[in-house]
Amino acid sequence: MNVAAGSSHQALVRKLSRFLRLSRRDVAALADLTNRVRRLPARTSIVAEGDVPQSAFVLVDGMACRFRILSDGRRQIMSFIIPGDICDVQAAMLKRMDHSIGTIVATSIATIARDRLLALTRQHPRINAALWWTALQDQAIQREHVVALGRRNAHERVAYFLCELVWRLSTHGLGRRDVIELPMTQADIADLLGLTPVHVNRVLQDFRKQNLIALERRQLRLLDMERVAGIAELSPHYLLLDRAPEAIELECDRQERLMRLLPP
Amino acid sequence: MNVAAGSSHQALVRKLSRFLRLSRRDVAALADLTNRVRRLPARTSIVAEGDVPQSAFVLVDGMACRFRILSDGRRQIMSFIIPGDICDVQAAMLKRMDHSIGTIVATSIATIARDRLLALTRQHPRINAALWWTALQDQAIQREHVVALGRRNAHERVAYFLCELVWRLSTHGLGRRDVIELPMTQADIADLLGLTPVHVNRVLQDFRKQNLIALERRQLRLLDMERVAGIAELSPHYLLLDRAPEAIELECDRQERLMRLLPP
DNA sequence: CGATCTGTTGATATCCTTCAATTTTGGTGG
């Protein structure tokens, strides 16, 4: 399942490049970030609630999720983390984590020490801008999640989940247009969508009977993307944050010029 | 209802000061931001979905909310915006808004043009850091919102809402410890919590019968904060982002020193 | 190749919604 060494940073580069053009130096720096990875088994904790955040990480391969557990065992998953996602960039500002992160399947992550991250963002204005942009993107995803949980029924939630995952994987250069891996269990999906595993199962069955999707051996094929997206009713403006406005590019150029003038 | 002129920036200053110490210069710059306000009637649009974000704003007085409306009229409120909140600081990175913002009651806002904001954050490292911190805080609030919608029942959601609002108002220096204004309707609360107005009403009635709260003329008194917080079961780590880590303070000092060396 | 986790199905329960009517509140103009 591991991506060939040397190309493991592809997803991250691809993701950030969606936003603005990265120089060869930027790309090299990102590659450098992810050249030493740690391999974790499935269902392992990466960060626990209450931890003092010390470092960010890039998920290189596999899958993880952010979640919180209530005292009676109920679990809410905030989001799935896929290859190319970079997590907790700004967490250094936090005293303690208010949620946990754990792997879904066997997963490789590249940890980035706080100092290294700071140096990176200082020396690479475009990476800095792109990282803030990923934070904005995460916020947009969270907003949509709130809408789904608050005002959509089970069918709409599942459709939304499938669309979002396909969309995210494809922008990271993973998965084909309509065929993706679903490594998480239906219980995981239930905890993301605020449903029970049983009900998630029934909705998926339903979608299969309607020939909207095919699902076997954790492989999902979207047979009728159009209709699934229709059920999900994603905002036409959702995730249209595909390119940096001109002003951002110019500001990055300015900072790069400034840096060349005073190396310290 | 309007705060006396000259003190209208208090809430913002108070909020940011929770995070790190602001210099007199910083405070003056913030006061300068909010010295010209625009007054809007109740139930008025501030920003509409699809708009190209041009500027941020500070809510000086009143109340507003972020929301999205689905095609069949269902509405989901993402959050209420209270005096001292600063919105869409990073939105300049966005092409289009994926949600709307509108007032709940008559509201005063101070708009901040993009250039002015950029200048502000460039000239005031501590304000810059504090603004990013507010973004982190908003993210934490969003996460808790997701947990509430996904995994809490109606009683828990309402309790959580009351606690969060009391907590937020008090950190902005608004409202007393246990008495706050609830200017929004029960329908608004329902749209925040993913419930129906009828059910919100029943839960509130219930809380009153149990002597947990008193509610009349849009004024809420928390009679038993302890128990309400217990029902809400907020994470012990929720919103403990009360002070900047030492590293952030040092970095701000460094940037300030640097700025004194090269004024441009 | 057995043990355990995951997916599937059916029956029943419940929390919340929906619908509808009434009362109360709050705002507005006379």
Added chain:
DNA sequence: CCACCAAAATTGAAGGATATCAACAGATCG
């Protein structure tokens, strides 16, 4: 200041979407 009107809050009754419980089948993994 009062009368009026619309909006909001309140209450009851009935229905529905999803949860819960339980059992079994199928997949996965050491």
